[in-house]
Amino acid sequence: MESYKNIKKIAVVGPExxxxxxLSAELAQHYNTVWVPEYSREYCSKLTEPCSWQDxxxxxxxxxxxxxxLLPQANDIIICDTTFITVKIWSExxxxxxxxxxxxxxSSRKYDFYLLMDIDxxxxxxxxxxFPHLRDHFMQIWHQELQMLHANxxxxxxxxxxRTENAIIAINNFLTHFAAIS
Numbered sequence: 001m002e003s004y005k006n007i008k009k010i011a012v013v014g015p016e017x018x019x020x021x022x023l024s025a026e027l028a029q030h031y032n033t034v035w036v037p038e039y040s041r042e043y044c045s046k047l048t049e050p051c052s053w054q055d056x057x058x059x060x061x062x063x064x065x066x067x068x069x070l071l072p073q074a075n076d077i078i079i080c081d082t083t084f085i086t087v088k089i090w091s092e093x094x095x096x097x098x099x100x101x102x103x104x105x106x107s108s109r110k111y112d113f114y115l116l117m118d119i120d121x122x123x124x125x126x127x128x129x130x131f132p133h134l135r136d137h138f139m140q141i142w143h144q145e146l147q148m149l150h151a152n153x154x155x156x157x158x159x160x161x162x163r164t165e166n167a168i169i170a171i172n173n174f175l176t177h178f179a180a181i182s
Contacts, residue, residue, distance in 0.1 A: 008077040008178070009110070010171060013085065013146075014117030015138035017124050019163060023117070023156075024081035026164050027171070034070050035079035039063040040086065053091070057099050060087040064109070077171075083111060089141055106149065113174045114153035115167050116142055121159065 010027070012020045021038060028035035039062040044051065063084045071078055084105060088098040119135040146153045154170045156163060 006076075007071065007074045008112045008175070009080060010077055010174075011080045011083045011111040011114045012117065012167075013082055013114055014142055015119055015135045017121065017135075018117035018119060019121050020117055021081050023115070023164060023167055024079045027079045027167060030164075030168060031075070031077055031079070031171075033075045033077055033079065034073045035081055036063075036067045036070050038082045038086075039066050040082075051090075051094070053095055053099070056087050056091045056095070057101060060084045060099060060102050060105075063087070064105070077175075080111065084109070085145055089138070089145065093141075112152065112178070113171065114146055114151050115156045115170060116146065116153050117163075118155050118157035120157050121163075 012024045012027070014020060021041075024035040024037075040059040043055070043059050043062060047055065063082070063086075067078075067080060084102060088102045088106070091098040091102070116139075119139050123135070152174065154174075156167045156170060158166045
């Protein structure tokens with residue numbers, strides 16, 4: 001990983017149905033780089049039972065592994081459609097605690113900038129989405145998690161192309177600020 005130290009990691013995070021995957025793909029295209037898909041979507045689509053504690057650990061490991069696999073293909077920045085922090089949030093909600101593996105990784109696996117997706121998009125039904133009535137709750141949880149990490153983040157709002165434009169502006173401001181202090 002040492003040779004990829006200068007690649008800026010941009011994480012697109014937030015509650016369900018806030019456009020993270022669509023935006024991640026658009027940002028990767030805009031910045032001519034790769035994006036790390038949300039590992040848990042593919043994983044959960046294959047489950048035949050409700051998600052278990054071990055499933056959460058498997059999703060954590062899968063997300064990290066996928067990110068590590070794609071990092072060498074990135075140009076200057078890599079876009080991460082969510083992060084393993086999602087496993088922490090879901091585990092705490094579903095099981096009352098998070099796996100130790102996830103908690104210990106929080107301080108060592110850093111992202112340079114987070115785009116926290118606002119809940120201003122209409123809910124879209126999806127068999128892998130569970131909590132349309134808890135979007136406000138999870139938005140507050142994301143704010144708390146990012147603040148506890150002292151993360152550099154901004155909330156991205158807007159419908160359709162405006163959301164993408166706002167995300168690009170936020171990333172460009174971050175990159176400009178970062179270049180100015182380097």
